[in-house]
Amino acid sequence: MSAPSNDNLDEFTITFRREIVFYLRQLINDGTPISIMFNGGNDSILTIALDLDESKDILVFDWGSSEEVNQRFLKSERNIFIARPHGIRNQFVTGQPKEVTHQKRRAFAVKLPEKYVRLQRREFFRLTLPMTQRPPCTIKQGDGTEIILEVVDIGLGGIALEAASLPKPCEIGQTFAGVRIDLKGHDELLVDLVVRYRGEITRGQKQMARLGCEFRKLSPAQDNQLQRYVTQIQREERLRMGG
Template identity: 35%
Template sequence: MSQIAQLSEAEIEARFHIVGQRPVAFTLDGFAREKTGFSVQFDHGGEMFLTTLLAVLPEKRMLIFDCSGSPEINRRFLQSERSIFVAQPGGIHVQFVGGQAREVLYGGSRVFAIALPDRMVRLQRREFFRIDTPRVKPLQFYGRLPGGGLLVLAAHDISVAGIGLGAAVLSDDLVSGLVLSTCHFSLPEDKHDLLFSATVRHITEQDARGGFRQWRIGLQFNDLPRPAEARVQRYITHLERERHELS
């Protein structure tokens, strides 16, 4: 039985999240002092730039960070109502959601500011628990390709960070690095689909039985909402416990 299957939902929350403005401010202030680089994804994962956190101002409930080097990207970012900040300091995945940004003056320069988040996700590499999904009635993934075509593939594994898919035929539009801006799938017994954008991280060709070819496609979730993230974690925990009981 893996470690994650032994955790309660409260323990999962305590282990994988930093909650509250004071703990979050303390953590982000450390990243600012260490000049940790973050990627900022916006427009449903369709656009991204790299930034450095400059300062945390708890008294103003404000996070200050560098603009992009592109005036056009900066203009579009200021129009976005939601963004995702992601970093990997020391091999630990750190992620938080930002609201709409505004331009401010800091240290004599124009920079961006957002409201200080009150919640962060932190996952060490070993905590990206990836588990095989059922082959009978598999999770069915749907994604919209840039050309307008619909990608419909069965999942073969899942983690809180992404999903692995299997394909017998590979679309010419599907390449590593591609951002699928509109994706969804449903978990068993859930009333609502999970909605998100995703980035294709790898496409691996494999030999299947009978000499047929097939591909494994790894997708990273870009902007999975916090409640949806918790639903995925509960689903993984359920599968772990269920398989342990059958072993």
């Protein structure tokens, strides 16, 4: 399935400001790499979002590595930001940036976008879960003992997990059978998970282990169970944000 053309993005476009801010804050919190295309696509900068100030209507992001490119970027009036958190293409367009100082370092700032595009194919859709809505996931380790990790995002294709430490052993391509995910009010989801990613992420002052896993053959009943759960969490978040 090919990505939709730029002329057919309405169903993927978010215009509700608080939802746009929500996704921008996710990029900041996760340190997601962002590519900025400008000068008709002839120039680009790789950066990360550093801060967001709703009262000043600005997004602050890191200074680029090339001073020559940075100076050209400061003159650019149309800039396309592209990030791919969890494989989902996030895209927005801004006007001309300005130079600012952030934590005593040079940085860029732009006006917050009025539109935010999230290109999500159904099978790749991933919902980042609020801190208060993160289900425990119990995995049996090689020695028969169990370890509990926290589900930080979930979709029909798989989940991302975080914990102080990962199961042992834990290798890319390894399958964990009989994994239990407590969906809190939607019963327990029993699945097999295939490890596709492992790494670390900084949460405040803590280093957390992160695991990206793919579901192995969800049944139609499990598919429906997950869809109901994701829909409920989305509805609760929209109500919380006033949408």
